[in-house]
Amino acid sequence: MSVLVLVEHDNASVKDATLAAVTAAGKLGEVHALVAGQGAQAAADGAAKIAGVAKVLLADDAAYGHALAENVAPLVADLMAGYDAFVVPATSNGKNIAPRVAALLDVAQISDILSVESADTFTRPIYAGNAIATVQSSDAKKVITVRGTAFEKAAATGGSAAVEAVSGKGDAGLSSFVGAEIAKSERPELTSAKVIVSGGRALGSSEQFHAVIDPLADKLGAAVGASRAAVDAGYAPNDYQVGQTGKIVAPEVYVAVGISGAIQHLAGMKDSKTIIAINKDEDAPIFQVADIGLVGDLFKIVPELTGKL
Amino acid sequence: MKVLVPVKRVLDYNVKPRVKADGTGVDLANVKMSMNPFDEISVEEAIRLKEKGVATEIVVVSIGEAKAQETLRTALAMGADRAILITAEGEVEPLAVAKLLAKVVEAESPELVILGKQAIDDDSNQTGQMLGALLGWGQGTFASKLEVAGGNAQVTREVDGGLETVSLKLPAIVTTDLRLNEPRYASLPNIMKAKSKPLEQKTPADYGVDTAPRLKTLKVTEPPVRQAGVKVADVDELVAKLKALGVAA
Numbered sequence: 001m002s003v004l005v006l007v008e009h010d011n012a013s014v015k016d017a018t019l020a021a022v023t024a025a026g027k028l029g030e031v032h033a034l035v036a037g038q039g040a041q042a043a044a045d046g047a048a049k050i051a052g053v054a055k056v057l058l059a060d061d062a063a064y065g066h067a068l069a070e071n072v073a074p075l076v077a078d079l080m081a082g083y084d085a086f087v088v089p090a091t092s093n094g095k096n097i098a099p100r101v102a103a104l105l106d107v108a109q110i111s112d113i114l115s116v117e118s119a120d121t122f123t124r125p126i127y128a129g130n131a132i133a134t135v136q137s138s139d140a141k142k143v144i145t146v147r148g149t150a151f152e153k154a155a156a157t158g159g160s161a162a163v164e165a166v167s168g169k170g171d172a173g174l175s176s177f178v179g180a181e182i183a184k185s186e187r188p189e190l191t192s193a194k195v196i197v198s199g200g201r202a203l204g205s206s207e208q209f210h211a212v213i214d215p216l217a218d219k220l221g222a223a224v225g226a227s228r229a230a231v232d233a234g235y236a237p238n239d240y241q242v243g244q245t246g247k248i249v250a251p252e253v254y255v256a257v258g259i260s261g262a263i264q265h266l267a268g269m270k271d272s273k274t275i276i277a278i279n280k281d282e283d284a285p286i287f288q289v290a291d292i293g294l295v296g297d298l299f300k301i302v303p304e305l306t307g308k309l
Numbered sequence: 310m311k312v313l314v315p316v317k318r319v320l321d322y323n324v325k326p327r328v329k330a331d332g333t334g335v336d337l338a339n340v341k342m343s344m345n346p347f348d349e350i351s352v353e354e355a356i357r358l359k360e361k362g363v364a365t366e367i368v369v370v371s372i373g374e375a376k377a378q379e380t381l382r383t384a385l386a387m388g389a390d391r392a393i394l395i396t397a398e399g400e401v402e403p404l405a406v407a408k409l410l411a412k413v414v415e416a417e418s419p420e421l422v423i424l425g426k427q428a429i430d431d432d433s434n435q436t437g438q439m440l441g442a443l444l445g446w447g448q449g450t451f452a453s454k455l456e457v458a459g460g461n462a463q464v465t466r467e468v469d470g471g472l473e474t475v476s477l478k479l480p481a482i483v484t485t486d487l488r489l490n491e492p493r494y495a496s497l498p499n500i501m502k503a504k505s506k507p508l509e510q511k512t513p514a515d516y517g518v519d520t521a522p523r524l525k526t527l528k529v530t531e532p533p534v535r536q537a538g539v540k541v542a543d544v545d546e547l548v549a550k551l552k553a554l555g556v557a558a
């Protein structure tokens with residue numbers, strides 16, 4: 001079986017999310033990696049170094065520069081003539097493109113897989129991870145998105161695959177990129193951080209969110225996350241949201257500050273190795289999953305904690 | 310401009326899902342069902358487009374069992390104009406839903422289809438993108454802002470690193486994210502009025518679409534449960550625990 005993996009990148013380098021997808025794909029067969037981008041030679045060279053990648057396909061074209069699904073999906077669908085499976089990290093980019101490819105190939109997509117049971121059978125979470133379904137695909141070709149926290153990361157170095165140029169139809173003329181506001185941060189990325197400090201509605205304002213959460217995160221070298229309530233209220237940007245419909249994380253340590261523990265939030269973090277909860281309500285559901293809990297006022301506890309670290 | 314809004318009837322988001330003892334699925338007997346929360350956001354957005362004079366008619370469509378009528382009535386009570394129910398037993402996968410929706414689009418010729426980004430039961434996050442591919446339309450997924458003007462839709466998208474804006478040629482697909490708007494509640498008079506709004510009933514056969522599943526669910530199990538841990542008494546104890554974990558010096 002041969003598998004095409006979509007590389008997540010910013011034209012200059014490969015993003016970590018790719019590495020778990022390569023591991024999942026490796027369980028199915030020989031892995032080729034597709035870099036679709038513009039001026040993306042450096043990303044292709046990076047992909048060629050990933051352990052387990054046998055070949056890199058580089059589609060370099062202005063039409064692929066911003067990963068518009070309308071342009072990338074037909075490219076992939078054409079390339080799929082030579083592959084049995086298309087495997088994509090379940091990032092916002094992967095989720096945007098993969099179903100479009102599946103529909104072009106007239107196959108079902110298997111979203112967010114947790115494991116590869118066999119060449120056609122996979123497990124995936126449903127109902128915010130409150131149930132795990134084992135599904136068997138009857139389609140000739142598989143289109144799969146991979147939950148990054150469920151697979152080990154392939155080694156980013158050690159491979160030496162050849163890079164081959166490919167081309168597609170280019171611009172489908174349906175959409176264009178207007179702009180982006182991508183936050184630059186010195187902190188580790190949420191989905192690959194070892195430690196995460198997340199704040200909830202209890203933080204009360206953007207100012208207090210930053211004044212209370214940031215110093216603790218700095219002390220722990222942590223990424224910062226948030227509940228939906230905190231994001232909706234504007235205390236934290238949208239890309240901080242952890243949960244069923246936000247990011248899925250599984251760090252070594254997850255510190256939930258003033259977060260109640262709704263099932264939609266738990267869905268995004270309950271696979272963390274150690275969960276620490278700080279909440280003034282001793283009956284908050286977050287304590288049912290927390291390894292270490294501290295009941296009390298976060299505005300007192302967190303500054304004291306930060307001071308003592 | 311006509312706007313089509315697909316809405317799905319799902320287990321209410323406040324209900325804790327229970328896996329059936331026989332491992333065939335999640336128990337949906339005698340539990341509260343509601344409109345998928347993202348679809349409420351889609352309906353709201355369509356209504357706002359109508360209030361702005363951009364949209365002229367809002368058609369809502371649902372694929373599911375007969376009870377999905379209730380979901381459609383909710384959308385009508387919020388402000389949609391008419392509804393189509395495509396009755397189908399059992400689970401209809403996103404690809405089949407997208408194929409049915411493509412047929413509805415053919416019949417109705419909307420200029421915009423607004424879907425939820427994800428149904429909170431199957432958590433697939435597929436249907437809108439699949440519909441885009443089947444129709445050959447542009448897609449603005451995970452929308453937190455939508456502006457329609459001059460034959461284009463400008464969509465601000467919630468992406469992993471922040472926000473991205475794309476411009477789509479109409480007709481187009483939009484899928485909604487949580488921050489797009491806050492859906493209104495239907496007022497009692499509007500709930501009464503919705504009862505007499507048109508609701509057309511169809512079947513997949515009427516559209517000639519094969520809805521046979523491509524995925525077979527072999528079993529559904531509970532995820533491993535996490536045991537509750539310990540409560541510490543004060544910050545000093547917490548500091549000691551963090552040091553023991555090796556995350557603090």
Ligand SMILES: Cc1cc2nc3c(=O)[nH]c(=O)nc-3n(C[C@H](O)[C@H](O)[C@H](O)COP(=O)(O)OP(=O)(O)OC[C@H]3O[C@@H](n4cnc5c(N)ncnc54)[C@H](O)[C@@H]3O)c2cc1C
Nearest residue numbers: 200201202227228229243244245246258259260265280298
């Ligand atoms: C379709 C849908 C999708 C969703 N997706 C997500 C998602 O991806 N992620 C997500 O997080 N949520 C999601 N939600 C929302 C979820 O249901 C909850 O509403 C949300 O997680 C609550 O956020 P919170 O815990 O910050 O706020 P609350 O539930 O209001 O909890 C605040 C907590 O802070 C505590 N507190 C208050 N003051 C203090 C203080 N001074 N010191 C210490 N503790 C204090 C309170 O005891 C309480 O437990 C979704 C909901 C829907 C309907």
Ligand SMILES: Nc1ncnc2c1ncn2[C@@H]1O[C@H](COP(=O)(O)O)[C@@H](O)[C@H]1O
Nearest residue numbers: 315316372424425427428433434435436
């Ligand atoms: N059975 C259905 N009936 C109507 N709309 C649906 C149905 N299934 C999915 N959708 C639409 O597609 C969106 C995404 O669903 P999914 O791809 O299943 O996560 C939902 O928010 C709905 O707008």
